[in-house]
Amino acid sequence: MSVKTRKFVFPGDVIAEGNLKAGAHTYYEEGKIFSSVFGLCEIRNKVVNVIPLHGFYVPRVGDVVIGIIVDNSPTSWQVDINSPYMAILQVSDALSKPVDVAREDIRKYLKIGDILMAEVIAFDKLRNPLISIKGNELGKLEHGSLITFSPVKVPRLIGRRGSMINMIKKELNCKIMIGRNGRIWVSSVDPKVVNLVKKVIFLVEEESHLPGLTDKVRSLILEEREKIGE
């Protein structure tokens, strides 16, 4: 069993051999586990994973995502969730009361261009993902700004048990909601705060693989806050 951890791996590199399971962004061939992307490899509980450095969002059941409505049919909305597959929001997953879609136009509830915080409730690649906005903190987002971010770097932005994002929220004193699909909602109408959040997030994106990032982010916030005189 040969193993190397926290190392750069490239598509086609052998990561491990032996009694291990092939996890995310890897594939198994002839008794060996290979990386399928460029990233950092990691072995946890006998599962070999690769953390990609570039990439896109693939929906997973249970993920909270931020979507933008792009179209609607008489009974559902099509929602862009920044992934290869367009999400579908059924009327029954959006409204708590029963709606007679034959009589009512669902556009009076949600329109094209509306931004939603939603949860993926079903997805199997053969059909487009279904999302729901029924639940705590889910629903239409208003009075704020949308920031886009690299989906593969979302776990770093959240940090271990939310350490990074909680620190940013505390230091900046604003509400930030993160979608697993690389979209971030900042609930502030103050452009100064939004710009600062953008700057912070950009720093996390650029230096996501370097150590000591939380401290660096904190000092950036303090420095910038002084500049805008808060």
Next chain:
Amino acid sequence: MFGGLYTTERKLINENGLRLDGRRWNELRPLKIEVGILSNVDGSARIIQGRTHILVGVYGPRESFAKHINLPDRAMIRCRYRMAPFSVEERKSPAPSRREIELSKVIREALEPAIIVDEFPRTTIDIFIEVLEADGGTRCASITAASVALADAGIPMRDLVAACAVGKVNGQMVIDLSDLEDKYGEADVPVACMPNKNMITLLQMDGVLSVDEFTNLIKLAMESCKRINEVQRNALKNGVWEAKGIILEGSL
């Protein structure tokens, strides 16, 4: 024009064994690969190999532009190879030529075995290749750069694909042919391979070679691809990588 069938008298290698651009027979052209240079695509790369200069952009996997082209079990790969009108000495008409359409297909088929297409059914991966300056070996440089751009987009692949042309010029085996060597040499063999797997994904030949010469050239090509693969990996890791005067070891 007639491939290698007519050996011309043109001298492409001098008495000291140096080629027109001063390289030895076993020397690659200076190679530079840059990654992530375009902002509006999902993955991109630029390759400068000698005087050949190519830009590659990759989109996807994304929702298919037309639903009827969706494949139910895998992702669809579309590839467009295009030469800029100013990329060659005589202005090239911007309309897609027979050669460009053929190369688009050949490049797509060289990359297809490497991309894990069944992971994203019903989607499309688009590869756009723009040749800004052509000086031989554009199909190979395109494949090399396109596989880097695919990795930059985070598209799962079994291996990176590296490509290199080898051939016979003035009776001698040479690697990484330039435009004139390609035109006036005896034979030209573009090879693309997955270096970690030792698998060939593209093999073409234009000209006349004996079986022995051919097998030797394949070995040379695989060795060249491995050296190019090192540059690809360094470029992915560092964003940009330049390698000058790569010389293959051993002799024929």
